[in-house]
Amino acid sequence: MKSKIFSALLLVISLSCSSDKETARRDFFKAKGIEITKGRVIAWFPKDSLDAMRMNAIVDTLNRGIDLADRFIDGPADWQLFKNKKITYYFCPGKFFVSYASKSGDIFIPFLRLKNNTSPWLHETMHILLRSIKGNWNNNTQVYSYFYMPQWFVEGAAEYLAVKISHDNKIPKVDLFKSGGYTGVDSVCQKNLQKENGAYILKYIGTTGAMRELAGEHRADYAPTYYNCSCSFTKYLAESYGLKTILEGISAFEQEQETIERLTHKSMNQLKEEWVNQINQP
Numbered sequence: 001m002k003s004k005i006f007s008a009l010l011l012v013i014s015l016s017c018s019s020d021k022e023t024a025r026r027d028f029f030k031a032k033g034i035e036i037t038k039g040r041v042i043a044w045f046p047k048d049s050l051d052a053m054r055m056n057a058i059v060d061t062l063n064r065g066i067d068l069a070d071r072f073i074d075g076p077a078d079w080q081l082f083k084n085k086k087i088t089y090y091f092c093p094g095k096f097f098v099s100y101a102s103k104s105g106d107i108f109i110p111f112l113r114l115k116n117n118t119s120p121w122l123h124e125t126m127h128i129l130l131r132s133i134k135g136n137w138n139n140n141t142q143v144y145s146y147f148y149m150p151q152w153f154v155e156g157a158a159e160y161l162a163v164k165i166s167h168d169n170k171i172p173k174v175d176l177f178k179s180g181g182y183t184g185v186d187s188v189c190q191k192n193l194q195k196e197n198g199a200y201i202l203k204y205i206g207t208t209g210a211m212r213e214l215a216g217e218h219r220a221d222y223a224p225t226y227y228n229c230s231c232s233f234t235k236y237l238a239e240s241y242g243l244k245t246i247l248e249g250i251s252a253f254e255q256e257q258e259t260i261e262r263l264t265h266k267s268m269n270q271l272k273e274e275w276v277n278q279i280n281q282p
Contacts, residue, residue, distance in 0.1 A: 039063040042088040079251040081131040101127040126158040135253035156230030177224040189232040190279040192225035206272040236275040
């Protein structure tokens with residue numbers, strides 16, 4: 001228990017530093033950035049980083065992704081916090097490697113990832129489109145979120161929808177954790193669970209709370225299995241019990257897992273057992 005509390009405090013400190021960095025990044029773009037606003041997108045690029053044609057092509061791709069995603073989840077829906085709202089993307093220079101969606105709903109992506117075509121823009125866009133008016137974990141206290149957020153589902157829903165939309169519409173989707181995409185994620189997850197830390201990671205899928213290793217120096221040893229299997233489990237729920245099940249779950253802030261159990265008439269342990277049995281089938 002002490003280790004979880006210590007990890008939660010480290011996470012709070014880290015996120016406080018992140019907030020300061022976000023302010024500095026926004027100030028940087030106001031002084032030395034290029035803004036392109038089109039459709040649902042406000043995009044900020046470093047000056048002299050890309051030509052106008054390339055920047056506009058990126059903004060067009062972002063708009064297409066938002067449109068396809070909204071249609072897939074039957075949006076714009078009344079439960080969406082960002083219903084019909086613009087989304088701001090900052091493509092940040094410097095030593096900055098992890099893309100993320102901020103509390104305010106902005107998306108920060110390393111410019112280097114954009115340049116190398118390794119930007120998880122669709123995954124981060126799904127995080128914004130899936131935020132509920134009932135509340136969202138980004139605006140809760142970080143310690144509370146650390147203990148009670150169903151992180152597997154928050155991340156799994158964003159990644160499942162990203163890989164599904166990408167697969168169905170042939171739009172670019174970077175495969176950060178080598179999942180094999182929509183058609184490969186189940187088999188990759190199954191193989192990863194056979195690794196030494198597989199049983200430990202599996203305990204954090206289908207339950208509440210964050211896995212402290214994801215925020216530590218050993219993240220690379222745990223993240224691929226955790227994210228791929230969270231995606232695989234969410235995929236199983238959506239395709240066995242209907243997309244509406246996970247959408248109602250994700251929109252029911254702080255009642256995500258309870259909502260899934262109510263709609264499926266099964267406990268999370270039963271659903272998890274069904275999923276594991278399915279991916280283990282030859």
